[in-house]
Structure formats: C-alpha cells, structure tokens
Amino acid sequence: MNDQPFLSEPVEPERHELREEPGYVFQLDRRSFLQFAGAGLLISVLAPEASAQRGAAGTGTLESRLHLGEDGFITVLAGKVEEGQGPRTEIAMAAAEELRVPVERIRVLLADTDLVPNDGITAGSRTTPATIPAVRKAAAAARELLIQTAARRWNAAPEMLELRAGVVTRKGASGALSYAGLAGSEELAKAFQSAPAPEGKLTPLKDWQTLGRPRLRIDAREFVTGSHVFPSDIQRPGMLYGCVLRPPALGATLEYVDLVKIQSLPGVAGVHDGYFVGCAAPTSWAARQAIKTLAGTAQWKTTDQPSSTGLFEYLKQHPVSGGQPRVQIKGSVEEGLKSASRRLKAAYQAAYIQHAPMEPRAAVAEWRDGQLSVWTGTSNPFAVRDQLAKVFQLPPHSVRVIVPDMGGGFGGKHTAEAAFEAARLAREAGKPVSVRWTRAEEFMWAYSRPAGLIEIEAGLDDKDQLLVWDFANYNSGAAAIVSPYRSPHARTRYVECDSPLRQGSYRALASTANNFARECFMDELAAAAGAEPLEFRLAHIDNTRLRDVLVAATDRFGWRERRGKKKPGTGAGLACGTEKGSYVAACVEVSVDPATGAPRLLEICQAYECGAILNPAGLKQQVEGAIIQGLGAALREELQFENGKLLNGSFARYRVPRFKDVPKITLEFLDRKDLEPVGAGETPIIAVAPAMANAMFAAAGERVRSMPLRAKGTKS
Amino acid sequence: MATLRFTVNGKARSVDTPGDRPLLDVLREDFKLTGVKYGCGEGQCRACTVLINGRAAPSCITPVRAAGGKSITTIEGLSNGEALHPVQQAFADEGALQCGYCTPGMILTATALLERTPHPTPEQIVEGMNGNLCRCCGYPRIIAAVQRAAGHRPALREGTNGE
Ligand code: FES
Numbered sequence: 001m002n003d004q005p006f007l008s009e010p011v012e013p014e015r016h017e018l019r020e021e022p023g024y025v026f027q028l029d030r031r032s033f034l035q036f037a038g039a040g041l042l043i044s045v046l047a048p049e050a051s052a053q054r055g056a057a058g059t060g061t062l063e064s065r066l067h068l069g070e071d072g073f074i075t076v077l078a079g080k081v082e083e084g085q086g087p088r089t090e091i092a093m094a095a096a097e098e099l100r101v102p103v104e105r106i107r108v109l110l111a112d113t114d115l116v117p118n119d120g121i122t123a124g125s126r127t128t129p130a131t132i133p134a135v136r137k138a139a140a141a142a143r144e145l146l147i148q149t150a151a152r153r154w155n156a157a158p159e160m161l162e163l164r165a166g167v168v169t170r171k172g173a174s175g176a177l178s179y180a181g182l183a184g185s186e187e188l189a190k191a192f193q194s195a196p197a198p199e200g201k202l203t204p205l206k207d208w209q210t211l212g213r214p215r216l217r218i219d220a221r222e223f224v225t226g227s228h229v230f231p232s233d234i235q236r237p238g239m240l241y242g243c244v245l246r247p248p249a250l251g252a253t254l255e256y257v258d259l260v261k262i263q264s265l266p267g268v269a270g271v272h273d274g275y276f277v278g279c280a281a282p283t284s285w286a287a288r289q290a291i292k293t294l295a296g297t298a299q300w301k302t303t304d305q306p307s308s309t310g311l312f313e314y315l316k317q318h319p320v321s322g323g324q325p326r327v328q329i330k331g332s333v334e335e336g337l338k339s340a341s342r343r344l345k346a347a348y349q350a351a352y353i354q355h356a357p358m359e360p361r362a363a364v365a366e367w368r369d370g371q372l373s374v375w376t377g378t379s380n381p382f383a384v385r386d387q388l389a390k391v392f393q394l395p396p397h398s399v400r401v402i403v404p405d406m407g408g409g410f411g412g413k414h415t416a417e418a419a420f421e422a423a424r425l426a427r428e429a430g431k432p433v434s435v436r437w438t439r440a441e442e443f444m445w446a447y448s449r450p451a452g453l454i455e456i457e458a459g460l461d462d463k464d465q466l467l468v469w470d471f472a473n474y475n476s477g478a479a480a481i482v483s484p485y486r487s488p489h490a491r492t493r494y495v496e497c498d499s500p501l502r503q504g505s506y507r508a509l510a511s512t513a514n515n516f517a518r519e520c521f522m523d524e525l526a527a528a529a530g531a532e533p534l535e536f537r538l539a540h541i542d543n544t545r546l547r548d549v550l551v552a553a554t555d556r557f558g559w560r561e562r563r564g565k566k567k568p569g570t571g572a573g574l575a576c577g578t579e580k581g582s583y584v585a586a587c588v589e590v591s592v593d594p595a596t597g598a599p600r601l602l603e604i605c606q607a608y609e610c611g612a613i614l615n616p617a618g619l620k621q622q623v624e625g626a627i628i629q630g631l632g633a634a635l636r637e638e639l640q641f642e643n644g645k646l647l648n649g650s651f652a653r654y655r656v657p658r659f660k661d662v663p664k665i666t667l668e669f670l671d672r673k674d675l676e677p678v679g680a681g682e683t684p685i686i687a688v689a690p691a692m693a694n695a696m697f698a699a700a701g702e703r704v705r706s707m708p709l710r711a712k713g714t715k716s
Numbered sequence: 717m718a719t720l721r722f723t724v725n726g727k728a729r730s731v732d733t734p735g736d737r738p739l740l741d742v743l744r745e746d747f748k749l750t751g752v753k754y755g756c757g758e759g760q761c762r763a764c765t766v767l768i769n770g771r772a773a774p775s776c777i778t779p780v781r782a783a784g785g786k787s788i789t790t791i792e793g794l795s796n797g798e799a800l801h802p803v804q805q806a807f808a809d810e811g812a813l814q815c816g817y818c819t820p821g822m823i824l825t826a827t828a829l830l831e832r833t834p835h836p837t838p839e840q841i842v843e844g845m846n847g848n849l850c851r852c853c854g855y856p857r858i859i860a861a862v863q864r865a866a867g868h869r870p871a872l873r874e875g876t877n878g879e
C-alpha cells in the first residue's frame with residue numbers, strides 16, 4: 001500500500017463510467033463460416049430503398065441542432081438517449097421555452113448517429129447541465145433570428161415587436177411572421193449554416209413559462225397503446241432472429257463445436273468466428289433450438305474462478321497489478337489518530353448487483369451495399385458506431401447507429417454487445433438479424449455494479465468532534481468518496497482491484513457504496529460520542545446546501561419527536577449525502593422481522609435539491625424510482641456466484657423490488673431558483689440504504705455493515 | 717407442427733407452428749404484435765401479459781398450443797380506435813411510465829384486475845399487481861393510475877411535492 005500523498009490527483013468520478021473496448025474480435029473470413037440450405041431464405045431480397053443520407057449536418061451549426069418545419073413543427077436534434085429518465089420531454093420543454101412555442105410543436109429526434117450532433121454518452125447526469133443549455137442556446141438563437149428577420153422585413157425596431165406562441169407581430173400594425181414562415185427563407189439558410197452557430201440569450205429563470213412547470217412524458221400515448229418501437233421491437237424486411245452460444249462459465253473458452261449438426265435445419269445460418277458462435281433463423285424459437293443442438297457438441301476449457309463467498313478478502317488481496325491507489329490527504333492521519341481521545345474502526349461491504357433493466361440488450365443489424373445500420377439500446381451511440389466500424393473494418397461514416405427510446409439502462413447499457421452479435425450474424429446471413437438477450441444472458445453476461453469493501457477509521461477529539469478520518473474503498477469506485485464532514489486530518493483512498501465479475505457503471509456509480517459506509521459510520525461515531533445522529537452531523541457540516549436538505553427532511557419527518565417514541569421492532573434512521581452537485585437527505589422508519597432479521601422499509605421522507613427544477617413531474621418520478629430501486633440493493637439484491645457460474649441469475653432468485661415493497665414516500669423538493677439546474681436521475685438513490693441500516697440499529701440494536709442489509713447470522 | 721386457430725384482438729387468426737413455441741413469440745414474430753414484451757421468460761415479470769379469454773396470463777410461459785381456440789387480447793387490441801381504454805388513459809394522465817417497457821403488461825394486468833374488482837382497495841391493487849415488475853420502479857405512479865382508472869382519483873395533483 002502506498003501511503004505517500006499525491007494530493008494533485010483528485011479522484012474524479014467521471015473516469016469511472018464504464019468505457020470498455022468491445023470484446024469481439026472477428027476474422028470476418030468466409031472460410032470459417034458455414035451457411036446452409038433452406039438457402040432461399042439467405043438470398044438478400046431487400047427492396048432497394050433510398051439509402052439514408054450519411055453524416056450528421058455540419059456540426060457546430062444551428063442546423064445540426066434545430067430544424068424549422070414549414071408545417072410549423074420544430075425538430076430538435078440531440079445525441080442523448082431516452083431510457084426512461086426523461087431527456088426527451090426535458091429537451092422539448094427547453095426548446096419550447098426559448099422559442100416561445102407550445103411544447104406540442106416540438107419534435108425531438110434523439111440518438112441517430114447519421115442525423116444528430118454527438119452529445120457524448122448519456123451518463124453522469126450530464127444531460128441537464130450540458131445538453132439542455134446547448135439546446136436552449138440554439139433555440140434562443142432561432143428566436144432572435146425570427147425577431148430580427150421580422151424587424152428587417154418590416155423596417156421596425158425589434159422592441160416594437162412581440163413574439164407569442166411562435167408568431168411575431170408588430171404592435172399597432174399588421175403583419176405576422178412565424179417559424180414556419182421563416183423556414184425556407186434565405187435569412188434562415190444563411191444563419192443556420194454558419195459555424196460556429198450564433199448563440200441566443202437565455203430566458204432568465206424568473207420569466208420561465210414552460211420550464212419549471214410539471215410536464216408528463218410528451219409521448220405517453222405511444223407507450224400506453226403499445227405502438228412505441230423499442231430496440232427489441234424493430235422489424236426489418238426479411239429479418240431473422242439470432243442466438244449466440246454462451247460459455248458455460250466465466251473464463252471458459254471454446255475448444256470445439258460442430259456446426260454440421262445444424263446443417264439440416266431449414267433457413268438457419270450458423271457462424272463460427274474465433275470464440276464467437278451463433279446462428280440466425282426465421283424464428284427465435286428455431287434459433288434457440290439450433291443453439292441447444294450446438295451446445296450439445298461444444299467442448300470448453302474452464303479455469304478456476306473466484307466465488308462470492310470470500311469475495312471481500314479476495315478483492316482486498318487483489319489490487320490491480322501495478323496500479324497505485326488514488327489518495328487524497330489533508331493534514332496527517334497518523335498524527336490525528338495519535339492525539340484522538342476516542343477511536344473507532346469499521347468495515348463495510350456492498351455486493352455486486354445487476355441493473356436488470358426491464359428490456360434486456362437487443363439489436364437489429366442490417367447490411368446494405370457495405371454499409372451497416374444498427375438499431376440498438378445503448379447509452380453511447382457514437383462510441384458504439386466507432387467500435388462497430390473498427391471491429392468490422394469499415395470507415396465510421398459507413399456505420400449508422402440508431403437508438404430507439406429503450407426499456408431502461410440505469411448505467412448498465414454503456415456497451416452494445418447485441419449490436420456486434422447481430423451485425424456479425426447479419427453479415428453472414430445476408431439479411432437483417434435481430435438479437436435479443438434473454439434475462440439469463442443479461443444476468444450472466446452484462447456487466448454488474450462493482451462490489452466493494454470499505455474500511456474506515458476515525459478519531460474524535462476531547463470535545464467529541466471529528467479529528468481524523470481515514471477512508472479506503474476497495475474496488476467499488478471513487479464517486480462521492482470525499483467526505484462532506486469537517487475533519488482536520490483526512491485521508492481518502494480508492495484501490496482498484498481485479499474484479500471476478502465484469503463490472504461497470506451503475507446509477508450513481510460508487511456514491512451509493514461510499515455514502516452507505518460513511519453515513520453508517522457517522523451514526524456509529526455519534527453513538528460512541530453519546531451524540532444524537534442529526535446534531536452530530538450538523539456539527540460537522542459546512543456546506544449549507546447539504547445542511548438545508550438535512551434540516552428539510554428531518555423537519556418534515558418529525559425526526560426529533562419520532563426518534564424518541566419507539567414502537568417495538570421498529571426504528572428510525574437518517575442519512576444524507578451529495579454527489580454530482582445535488583443534495584439528498586432521508587429519514588426512514590424500518591421494521592425488523594424478529595425471526596429472520598430482515599428489514600422492511602415502512603416509510604421514507606426524502607428531501608432533495610438539484611438547483612432550479614426544470615420539470616417537477618419528471619423529477620418526482622426520478623426520485624421515487626431512485627428510492628425504490630435503491631431499496632432493492634438495500635434489501636435483497638446480490639449476485640451470488642461460484643467458480644464462474646451465477647447461482648441466482650433469474651428474477652425468481654434475484655429479487656428486485658415489487659409493489660409490495662413500496663413504502664410510504666414523502667418528498668420535499670428544495671427548488672433553488674438561484675442556482676443552475678443539475679441532473680437528478682442518480683443522487684436520490686444514495687441515502688436510502690444507510691438510513692435503513694441506521695434505523696435497523698435503532699430497532700434491533702445491531703449494526704449491519706453490508707449491502708444488502710442483513711442482520712448477523714441471517715441468510716438472504 | 718400444428719395448425720392452431722384463435723381470435724387475436726377480435727380477428728380470427730391461424731398459424732402453423734410447433735405447439736411448444738411460447739405464445740409470446742408467435743404474437744411478436746408471426747403477428748408482429750410487438751406491444752407484447754419479453755422481460756424474463758420465466759413468468760416472473762409479467763411484461764408479456766396478454767388477456768386470454770379476459771384473464772391476464774404471462775404469454776412467455778404459455779405454449780401457443782394452450783391458446784388454441786381462445787380469444788387473446790394484446791395491448792394493441794385494447795383501445796377502440798382513437799379513443800383510449802380508460803386504463804390506458806389513466807396511465808397516460810398519471811404519467812405512470814418512465815421507460816414504458818413494463819407499461820403494456822401493467823395496463824393489461826390492471827384491466828383484468830378492475831374487471832374482477834371494479835373498486836379495489838389499495839391493498840387489493842398491490843396484491844393484484846405484485847406479479848408485474850417495473851425496473852424503473854415507478855410503482856407509486858402505477859398505483860395512482862389504477863386508482864384513477866377505478867374512478868378513485870380526481871385530477872393529477874400539480875406542484876412539486878409528494879403525497
Ligand atoms: S416475460 Fe413473461 S413473465 Fe417475464
């Protein structure tokens with residue numbers, strides 16, 4: 001362990017968003033594939049279609065962001081992905097606000113690499129602070145253009161003009177100019193094509209008409225009628241269904257497989273390329289049957305793999321070879337510990353968990369004249385386009401990635417495995433191929449949230465104030481690793497480890513694990529000091545925004561009264577935290593089953609502040625969803641594995657929250673109209689688990705230091 | 717292979733197919749009714765819910781053979797032309813969806829529930845819907861939508877604060 005300080009390296013969370021190179025290496029050599037009869041099906045009979053225009057409109061121009069339609073509709077283009085977190089509605093609201101048109105007049109085109117600007121990965125709560133301002137600036141520029149054009153045409157001062165519902169009129173005179181009227185004009189063409197794009201003046205918050213007001217998902221009708229086309233619903237003419245042969249365990253490599261066995265199956269195309277074995281068939285049933293047949297012939301070489309029993313010792317003993325822990329130091333931990341009048345130490349654990357989005361990975365790939373189009377559910381369309389180009393040895397502009405609004409992600413779809421598999425199979429079959437992962441594949445072969453071991457030691461001075469804080473996280477990550485509590489001496493370390501499971505981003509990254517450990521430990525310290533947990537925290541918080549949410553949650557919950565009044569078998573607990581510029585605090589009431597030690601969340605009161613609120617309705621959904629999703633990781637979620645095999649890779653065994661788990665939820669939003677909005681899809685998840693652990697201590701007198709929360713001696 | 721006949725969304729349909737194939741696959745792949753969703757294939761999430769003779773059933777674990785002769789309703793067949801079914805309308809009005817992938821299954825389950833129990837208590841809603849998973853965890857809004865469809869909720873509350 002390197003204890004030398006290198007202060008200059010703050011551990012920034014963004015670097016821990018999963019950015020993984022695709023694990024697919026194809027020879028793309030026809031000799032190694034087999035193609036079979038029923039072959040009529042394999043001849044490409046796609047009707048010729050005007051080939052889609054390749055390459056987004058010149059980036060940096062207004063045109064790349066906004067289209068004014070002569071039909072009066074305005075289309076906003078953005079590289080972000082809708083996975084249920086609400087960017088489509090938020091972007092429409094932002095554009096409507098600046099353009100001064102009703103939201104109904106805005107269309108939002110997202111995540112088509114041929115058509116939209118590259119706004120980067122949809123992760124890290126970046127849509128609100130980065131994409132929304134970009135959309136607003138472009139929309140404001142279009143608004144100003146409309147007013148200036150009208151002023152010029154009518155030879156009037158801009159102050160004499162009025163813009164309402166997308167139409168400029170002149171006070172006391174006739175004439176009207178709308179965005180539709182501007183569409184197709186020379187002024188527009190000139191302004192739209194100049195790069196860099198002009199930037200308009202943003203509407204100040206106090207004048208907002210659309211932003212800041214609740215708005216439900218703009219396209220709800222498509223979802224309630226079942227007409228929305230998710231990535232797994234894409235249909236293409238002549239499309240086949242693909243299925244991939246998976247190894248029987250992690251680390252197993254293929255030694256032999258006999259593709260001849262599926263020769264006689266009608267319409268089935270098989271591929272064996274390196275370690276990749278898959279097939280495409282007219283129905284997914286036929287594809288699955290063919291893969292079963294192949295699996296019967298396959299021989300694998302397996303290697304010993306670690307198991308979830310003993311996982312945390314394993315992680316601690318396996319730092320990434322050659323890697324240095326990232327360390328931040330203030331003062332001297334050694335000195336602080338020497339002079340502390342009270343010292344305390346504890347270790348916390350967080351299990352591997354799976355995102356389990358409702359829609360598993362899915363992709364449809366189609367080749368046409370050497371160009372590849374892929375419809376898939378990924379948060380990272382432009383990176384996936386570049387990776388596909390690399391793997392299939394194509395120039396990037398020969399690949400088009402389209403992400404239809406997808407069925408959840410939660411940080412689990414930064415990669416696009418199904419896209420590579422579908423593309424490989426489609427190339428072989430000469431037809432579009434749809435690959436849709438099963439739930440079992442999703443549990444086993446998607447990446448998981450990192451497990452983590454967190455060790456904390458702290459010392460209090462003779463006034464029971466924090467004097468020293470020493471925090472080390474093994475494997476789970478560095479998000480929200482720095483404590484918001486004042487301590488003269490502090491050391492924070494993050495140690496990357498060799499993970500037995502493939503791991504990556506998860507909603508809020510490691511801030512859940514780090515906040516869990518920190519907030520539980522703060523309660524332990526408060527107890528050691530004989531202090532009340534709320535007062536103990538308040539005495540160490542300098543950040544007024546964090547203080548404000550803590551006060552708001554405890555006031556609304558009635559913390560001071562309710563903590564004293566104890567019902568048998570129940571307890572109250574609290575926790576707070578901050579990450580990505582927003583602030584959360586929660587008070588909970590939990591009951592503990594005396595027989596099993598299992599907790600139940602009866603009630604949660606959560607306060608949240610994320611600057612100025614853009615869409616209160618969307619925010620409320622995100623916060624409710626985050627609380628309940630976080631409850632899953634607190635209650636039960638945990639990937640169990642043994643020697644490379646997952647033991648609980650199904651919804652029957654890996655139990656996610658259901659209706660019956662939903663507690664009474666009270667939300668308190670602090671709308672800071674004086675602050676820039678920040679993203680709100682992640683941070684509201686980080687307070688529920690530690691608040692529950694602290695409540696379990698109040699209920700049963702026992703500290704629970706692992707997620708999922710399990711009292712000692714009890715099994716999941 | 718067997719020839720199976722049934723009524724799908726009010727129309728007589730037939731299909732020649734192995735009888736073991738899941739009804740889910742036949743609806744999605746043969747009839748292109750992709751509003752029916754796959755979520756687990758093990759009867760655990762009910763994203764694949766359809767109504768079979770009016771009862772909610774998981775189509776992923778229903779072999780197509782078992783649906784022979786029956787009347788099947790998918791989400792595509794629930795509304796009557798342009799007008800939404802009251803349960804669909806309630807989901808839209810409450811904003812009871814985030815990614816929306818669980819939504820068709822939720823709506824059909826709720827439709828069957830309200831058919832049986834037109835005025836469910838909150839406990840009956842939770843009990844009746846508990847088989848359906850929503851990974852966006854939008855359960856509170858979904859409960860609100862079912863209550864609204866049952867005529868128990870007036871208009872959507874505005875404002876930023878919770879219950
Ligand atoms: S897909 Fe049928 S229950 Fe999950």
Ligand code: FES
Binds near residue numbers: 849
């Ligand atoms: S809305 Fe996403 S799964 Fe329910």
